[in-house]
Amino acid sequence: MEPLKHSPGAPPAADVKTKPELHIGEDYASRYGFHDAEAYFHKGRKGIDHEVVEMMTRMKKEPEWMRRFRHESLDVFLSKPMPRWGDTELLNSINFDDIYYYVKPMAEQGKSWDDVPENIKNTFERLGIPEAERKFLAGVSAQYESEVVYHSMRDDLKKKGIIFLDMDTALREHPEIVQKYFATVIPAADNKFAALNSAVWSGGSFIYVPPGVDVGIPLQAYFRINTENMGQFERTLIIADKGSRVHYIEGCTAPVYSTNSLHSAVVELVALEHAYIRYTTIQNWSNNIFNLVTKRAAAYRNSTVEWVDGNIGSKLTMKFPCIYLLEEGAKGEILSVAFAGKGQHQDAGAKVIHAAPRTTSRITSKSISKSGGRASYRGMVKVYPKATDCKVSVECDALLIGKDSRSDTYPTMEIAEDNVQIEHEARVSKVSEEQIFYLMSRGLTEDEARLLIVNGFIEPFTKELPMEYAVELNRLIELEMEGSVG
Amino acid sequence: MTQLTVADPRAAVENLIRSRSEPSWHAELRRRAMSSFLSSPPPDRVTHLWRYTDPAPFLSDEAAAQLRLPAETGGGAFAGKTGEAVAPPSLLKDAGGAVVWRHGHGDGSISIAPELEALGVRVTDLGAALKASPDLVRPLLGSLVGPDVDAQGCGKLEALNLALWSQGTWIHVPRNVRVPKPIHLWLTAPAGKEMLATRLLVLVEEGADVTIIDECEGGANGAVLNSAAEIFAGQSSRVRYVSVQRLDRTAAYHAAERARVERDAGMLTAIASLGGGITKSDFGSLLTGPGADVELFGFLLGEGKQHFDHHTVHDHRAGKTRSNLDFKVVLKDRSRSAYTGLIRIEPGCPDSEAYQENRNLLLNDGARAESIPELEILTDEVKCTHGATMGTLDAQHLFYLMSRGIDRAEAIRLIVGGFIEPTLSRLDEDLSARLRRHVEESVKDLGSPRGAA
Numbered sequence: 001m002e003p004l005k006h007s008p009g010a011p012p013a014a015d016v017k018t019k020p021e022l023h024i025g026e027d028y029a030s031r032y033g034f035h036d037a038e039a040y041f042h043k044g045r046k047g048i049d050h051e052v053v054e055m056m057t058r059m060k061k062e063p064e065w066m067r068r069f070r071h072e073s074l075d076v077f078l079s080k081p082m083p084r085w086g087d088t089e090l091l092n093s094i095n096f097d098d099i100y101y102y103v104k105p106m107a108e109q110g111k112s113w114d115d116v117p118e119n120i121k122n123t124f125e126r127l128g129i130p131e132a133e134r135k136f137l138a139g140v141s142a143q144y145e146s147e148v149v150y151h152s153m154r155d156d157l158k159k160k161g162i163i164f165l166d167m168d169t170a171l172r173e174h175p176e177i178v179q180k181y182f183a184t185v186i187p188a189a190d191n192k193f194a195a196l197n198s199a200v201w202s203g204g205s206f207i208y209v210p211p212g213v214d215v216g217i218p219l220q221a222y223f224r225i226n227t228e229n230m231g232q233f234e235r236t237l238i239i240a241d242k243g244s245r246v247h248y249i250e251g252c253t254a255p256v257y258s259t260n261s262l263h264s265a266v267v268e269l270v271a272l273e274h275a276y277i278r279y280t281t282i283q284n285w286s287n288n289i290f291n292l293v294t295k296r297a298a299a300y301r302n303s304t305v306e307w308v309d310g311n312i313g314s315k316l317t318m319k320f321p322c323i324y325l326l327e328e329g330a331k332g333e334i335l336s337v338a339f340a341g342k343g344q345h346q347d348a349g350a351k352v353i354h355a356a357p358r359t360t361s362r363i364t365s366k367s368i369s370k371s372g373g374r375a376s377y378r379g380m381v382k383v384y385p386k387a388t389d390c391k392v393s394v395e396c397d398a399l400l401i402g403k404d405s406r407s408d409t410y411p412t413m414e415i416a417e418d419n420v421q422i423e424h425e426a427r428v429s430k431v432s433e434e435q436i437f438y439l440m441s442r443g444l445t446e447d448e449a450r451l452l453i454v455n456g457f458i459e460p461f462t463k464e465l466p467m468e469y470a471v472e473l474n475r476l477i478e479l480e481m482e483g484s485v486g
Numbered sequence: 487m488t489q490l491t492v493a494d495p496r497a498a499v500e501n502l503i504r505s506r507s508e509p510s511w512h513a514e515l516r517r518r519a520m521s522s523f524l525s526s527p528p529p530d531r532v533t534h535l536w537r538y539t540d541p542a543p544f545l546s547d548e549a550a551a552q553l554r555l556p557a558e559t560g561g562g563a564f565a566g567k568t569g570e571a572v573a574p575p576s577l578l579k580d581a582g583g584a585v586v587w588r589h590g591h592g593d594g595s596i597s598i599a600p601e602l603e604a605l606g607v608r609v610t611d612l613g614a615a616l617k618a619s620p621d622l623v624r625p626l627l628g629s630l631v632g633p634d635v636d637a638q639g640c641g642k643l644e645a646l647n648l649a650l651w652s653q654g655t656w657i658h659v660p661r662n663v664r665v666p667k668p669i670h671l672w673l674t675a676p677a678g679k680e681m682l683a684t685r686l687l688v689l690v691e692e693g694a695d696v697t698i699i700d701e702c703e704g705g706a707n708g709a710v711l712n713s714a715a716e717i718f719a720g721q722s723s724r725v726r727y728v729s730v731q732r733l734d735r736t737a738a739y740h741a742a743e744r745a746r747v748e749r750d751a752g753m754l755t756a757i758a759s760l761g762g763g764i765t766k767s768d769f770g771s772l773l774t775g776p777g778a779d780v781e782l783f784g785f786l787l788g789e790g791k792q793h794f795d796h797h798t799v800h801d802h803r804a805g806k807t808r809s810n811l812d813f814k815v816v817l818k819d820r821s822r823s824a825y826t827g828l829i830r831i832e833p834g835c836p837d838s839e840a841y842q843e844n845r846n847l848l849l850n851d852g853a854r855a856e857s858i859p860e861l862e863i864l865t866d867e868v869k870c871t872h873g874a875t876m877g878t879l880d881a882q883h884l885f886y887l888m889s890r891g892i893d894r895a896e897a898i899r900l901i902v903g904g905f906i907e908p909t910l911s912r913l914d915e916d917l918s919a920r921l922r923r924h925v926e927e928s929v930k931d932l933g934s935p936r937g938a939a
Binding site for chain 2: 084383385386388400401402403404407408409416418420421424426428429
């Protein structure tokens, strides 16, 4: 075990501006003549090109199909223009050459808690992971920098045949099932950031639940960014086989750094016939992080997919959890909360695609903009021809606190079928003076009154969370709301 | 009538300026608009304003190449003469107001009730007003629908209008004058693959009250109509602007309308979109003074392969302002509608209220509707809601009516009528009666076997 040491004097990067000609399958070592891969990555280097991707895939000893996939994805990333919609000003401020795309924290994954390096351990201790494990949690895979370093899983889950691994291990141990589903829900060419993730992904969770199995307890993973200017590109794939049920929880916090970091994950869910997947996220990246995430689920006959998505941190989040309702009777629900404080833009939303008859979806979005923060709901509901008897309900509530705060609602509904029922509603308001007056007349201070109102506003969200997450979220909101008066 | 081939669009502008002996300030405005038109990119399909509609039909060289200009220099044929019975007979009941009737590229007339003229109300050709009332016209013309095109190419067709408009109307209602009957603008667009650019400029002074009905029809064989309207509603004024579009199913129609609504003024915009092959419109109000109150009611009935793309903007630029929007869409056959509506409340506009509702009724599969009701709220002390619904005919309603012996087609007509009626009933009685007639005519063959249209 040797912990990673970052040398500030990283080896000079190859010219990343000129895109080298790529011939997949040719020998990269002789083409670029680079040195020992281990040493190379232990020092780290900024920027992205085919050399970095080749090194990464060699380090990980990946199969040929993944190696090709990464290189092809990089070509897509390099050829796609930046999005021309959303907060283009912030997006264009990302300097892709100033980011670490892969940092390996340690040579081997920790098998037991004792093997985990002390500094990493301390971070996790503060986040209460061992405690959580002691309580009732099934498996904990804590991602530190780019590689999963600690992973354990309760025996009874193993006995049920549930696979819960970090993505890299899953690719080694279950290559056939990974290859079958990997990038089928979100192809590399889906968008520029999904392409980037496809090229340089590292870590993330892989879950397979066999037919008819109910996982019973939530599976959890924590992610942390701990290296300045480090990109985090985790890749998560969850497959719930016929009639199975699983709830996955992902939570993020990160220390504050002075320069911008990029987090660009790809999360794919596959809910087969009659399966149920709930995916819960509490995102609290530090306020210098770009959080550009692609999340999508494929829901088959009579299955249910639920995204529960909380966005509190980051400088700019662009995240629109999506559900493709592919077969009859599939159900989708997206419940989200965004909290935008000073200097933050939460560009969050939801997408539901109805591609089959008798599919239903519900989107509930709550946003709070405070002290000049900007929260946007950007949504899309699409109903394809012949997707008859669909029901869609969209509800967006926004709360504005402070004169300079901003709330946007950009819902899009594209409907190509007559036999559907679609309802969309949005409301924007401030905390009402009457409510505050009432609570203050009952002895609360103004701060307490506001906090109570905000907590009440997002209650439909918090009540869907496991208790310890609800407590954590309430504490985060309390911190965010401190001194909001005046 | 002279025909002008626009091999060189700049020359077209120069020809217009020369043949109409326009004042130099307006000539400059035209040139500036043409420059920004020529130097700007085509509208970017990524911006949602053009996401659902191809701008090509409005920009086609074929249409521009056959741009025609009236031989008459501005004004001559349109000098305000009273009582000339050249207007279509259906308009005569509006006597007491004013009628502007334009046919094709140059024919037409303007008639205005003498009592209105005596009160100082002016309804004249805009070309004549450039010279007759430059002090009033110059600061306003092009200030709301102007020559500038943004980096995404939005505003390109508006710039084209300013550069090449050939038929314009100027309406001026002086302070505290109440115009008892509507001012009716009636355009029969020319037939054939030609482009016509029309422009309306309305100044309603403080405390005045007026209703304007802007109606267009015609445009057979693939005409392109590019219209622009700028309306200035002064303090405490009341303005009702009704746009009725009944163009031929082969016509392409681009409309841009902006109103500036000042303190305590009330502006009502009603839109009835019935005709046209491709319709792209952008209606909006800037609420610039406290107490400004804006209502917009609109509906469209689409059938066959009609394509409608409506955009609305309510931009609250002052506190204590209110806006309310209700837009209804009925689609049949393979028709398509995209509705995008923006409510924006600028920073520092407390106590504003904004409401927006968009309902879509799809009568059969094959029809498609897009709805994007947007909110951008930059002030915290506001009340804003919007809602959108999409759905089909309620089978229970249909069954109920049919069980009462009403045949299916008639039942559908009744349901569609009932869908639109709440919108109509919120308008003045004479307006709603007029629009109801158009609706009745449009739903006449609703419920007929699919593909009949």
